[in-house]
Amino acid sequence: MKIPRGDRAGRDDTADGLRSAIYRGAVVHHRTWPRRHHLRYRLWTLLLDLDEVPALHRHLRCFSHNRFNLLSFHDADHGDGSGRPLGDQVARLLADARVDYDGGSIRLWCMPRVLGHVFNPLSVYFCHRRDGMLCALVHEVNNTFGQRHSYVVPVPDGTPPDAVLRQHCAKRFHVSPFLDMDMSYDFRVAPPGDGMTVAIQARAPDRAAAVLSASFIGRRHALTDTELVSAWMAHPLLTLKVVAAIHWEALRLLLKGVGFRRSPPPPARAYTLGDPVPGSAPAETRL
Template sequence: MNSCLYVGEVQHVRHIPRRHLLRYRVAYFFLDLAEIPRLTTELRLFRVNRRGLFSWWENDHLDGRGPTAGRLLHFLDQHGIPAERVTRICLLTHARQWNYVFNPASFFYCFGSDDRLLVVVAEVNNTFGERYHYILPADSSPHDRDIVLATAPKLMHVSPFTSRDAGRYFFRIRYPSDRLTVAIRLAEGTQPVIDAVVWARRVPLSDGQLLRLALRHPWLTAKVTTAIHWEALRLYLKGIPFFHQPAPSEPQKAQASVWQKL
């Protein structure tokens, strides 16, 4: 089974105007979308489009209407990637726990006919209900097709402590195997502003592992939102400049394809 869990930690380092470090435990679900029917029959503690201890809802992603795989293929087709080139889709995301989730970022890994990584779609959400998508080509790395190296302009108000229209994202995403690494840098020119990195190890997606996860971290997804507001308070007390939310540059939950090879 390709679907699994990745358990590890996320680290954020703010470099300017003052250094600020945070580190939290995280658990991601890596879901092969073709295996969803199998997961619903084999797992008691994981449900799809239904409430449960852990659950995954298709309307938590993309435009929230219809089967996720079909909507993603349509989205890619609209942005110049023929749907017939994609043979398998896996999603790295937080699942709902006690029917609650907030996903700062999820990642769709799309594979071609040779089961090589074709493209990654990064789905970024903010706490204001806005959503933006970045299409990142797997051939952006000249040395390793299992590593995505791409850059894109920052186009959405993610944090009140960074300007919406300032800077670019730099993505470094390795195909998940026994270990998971996702690194995103926000930079203004040559000056790094924020570095965010996820490190995690693969564990089986089973009822036993889900029960263990729930016992160790009973409010893991709620902690994501709590941590965002706690760290915002810390930044405010440090005197970091505050930027009010601007009007969306495009309609909410806009779909976008903005990437450039490094």
Template sequence: MTLRSCLYRGNIMHRRLRPTTHRFRYRAFWLLLDLDEMHLLASRLRLFSCNRFNLFAFHDADHGDGSATPLRLQAERCLMQAGIDIAGGPIQLFCMPRTLGYDFNPLSLYFCHRHDGQLAAVIYEVHNTFGERHAYVASVAADTGTIRHDCGKAFYVSPFMSMDLSYHFRLNQPDEHFGLGISASSGGETVLGACLTASRHELSDQALLSSFAAIPLVTIKVILAIHWEALRLWLKGLRLHGRPQSSPHAITTVPPSPQHRIDSHAL
């Protein structure tokens, strides 16, 4: 049986434009995991486990609402709340694996397909450093090439970013290459842009080991980078925005958006 799950290696770049400029870039790798293949992956790979310790692992509680409810069922409930029915089609999760027991994903992406393989929706699951999560659920047009979504910010992420922002997502379906661009704007002006680019590799023990050798402790690297860049922003004099009370709604349904061009200077 050929696995649909695979590994991606690439780079992440962030660029802040206002009220001061700030930019950083780092290497990382991710897994694209078919949620129906989890136990098969764990049985085939020595360096990857499902819901138990290993060099790399996937724990259901690291995603969704953190409960014991199967993650696929949780994703389907999110879709149904947004009026999307994939009728049992495959769901693939793009995320960083838990590494030596530690997990942190600033953003995880669920690619939700109908039974015929057509992409029906994307779930953008945002994680902040306070242990909270929020899902933006967005449908995908059947004839789309580049996928674009717009929505208002509904979840507190960074103390250096206000809540009065709009997000603009641009991405392609994961294939030999995967690209994701996100910009945040306020009053029609771009405040921040982020870009992820990655290339596909077979998911094997050898690929996992070489990824660990090239980029060790990737999830720890990400959380350290977040705090290091926060310190740099604070030293640049950026003011802090208070953390609002969390919304009781962990899901935001993204309305269909007209096609538009994202500010290329932010990406």
């Protein structure tokens, strides 16, 4: 059943008239075991309100939806890969996961295609009810084998809109050949505002400290042609940079003696249901 998503649901328009935005910042990875390893890369991302995406071409010359451009967003790069409207896919996913979603706005944090190419290791859907409150986050993970899996985590009723969200999931999807499958993820997410943070810790059952910590911290910029071109000029080969960085860091780990793990088949179900962690922090204590 199609759940309608009202175009005014969860509205918090900014001065530029759009809920969608650019977030420029940096990704940091820190590994503690079996070898210490650290990396930091600057990059930029988009926050796209899925209700706004089909009409963004009216505001932007260098950005298109489901068409080639300098920068573009394609529904087929997410969800089940079918290219069907992504908002409808997410609504069905939430219904299947029994999340209390009533058709509010869905905002996707991701990287766009650059000259037709994209690879998103992680994208996050911020799913709102019609009253503007978050009801769930969907963490969509891609690996370099062309596979995709989502972690769906409900947001408890009454959670303050500016709270840092703490969430937990069992690992069910192979991503890195340098990490075991018998692990869990701890997410900490400061929802988009003037800034945003997405942080993940991968934990092993036999170790007290996180095996791997990864985070993105960024600042909001208006979604305009000027800002998009500025971001593109700072990182003109964004997709190539991400893919090259993954393989370069893999080589560095091999040289440090970190062994490969075999890639298991992907899980039969397209998503794993996670759990919110009790307690939240106000905005001033964000990551």
